[in-house]
Amino acid sequence: MSYGLVITEEVSAMVKSPPMDEFTHEMFVHAMLDLPLDPHGVGTLVRPEGAFTTRTLAVGSHGLITYVVDETTATVTVVDVTWLG
């Protein structure tokens, strides 16, 4: 099964403006590439709730992507990118 991958407009704006530096963006892209095929097989489960599962995925050691997997629509939505440290 493959999932459609979408990003909230808020995260889209975060990625585009101001743009991530090149290396951070590359790490972000690497992380995103793993989501459509097996979103439950990467990252860390945070909260399962019915058809929705909230998980987080590291972007390097200082970033955290939060995404929601919706089994009903086979959609992975990137909800937030949090920077740590």
Next chain:
Amino acid sequence: MARGVLREINSGRKLDFTSGSRRKVRPPKYEVMVTYAAPHGYVVLMSAMHSDATPGRIVLPRKIRAIRQALTPEQRVQFAAELDDIDAGGLRAVVEKWWLTAVLNMSGTWERVEAVKAGAVRTVPVEDVIPDFAELFEQRHSQPYVGHAGR
């Protein structure tokens, strides 16, 4: 199998590698991103250095006291109950789970999660943010990215 990217700080030159590569890395000369094959897939493991370009970072030590303070009252009760019942071998996983929950509390992420689940958030396809996503996906996985067309 591990794979990843090294970027030489001074020159910006990048070196792709996969398992079997043996490159001498002497931080802080290189930034390193490594993914490795976990039982259920690839996990981004580490970056040896980071950019300071992004403001608004969240700092939360992985200590029980710090985590507890960043939880809601209801979450504190659940956290305490899990700590009471956990075997020593499972302690790290419990702390990590609740550390993540606390971080998401601090960043306001839960409100965004609930809004997404309620269908109250506008979204864009990944290609709007990463225009060459389909091409990169096919390179990485040797199969096309079909998105919702794959259902």
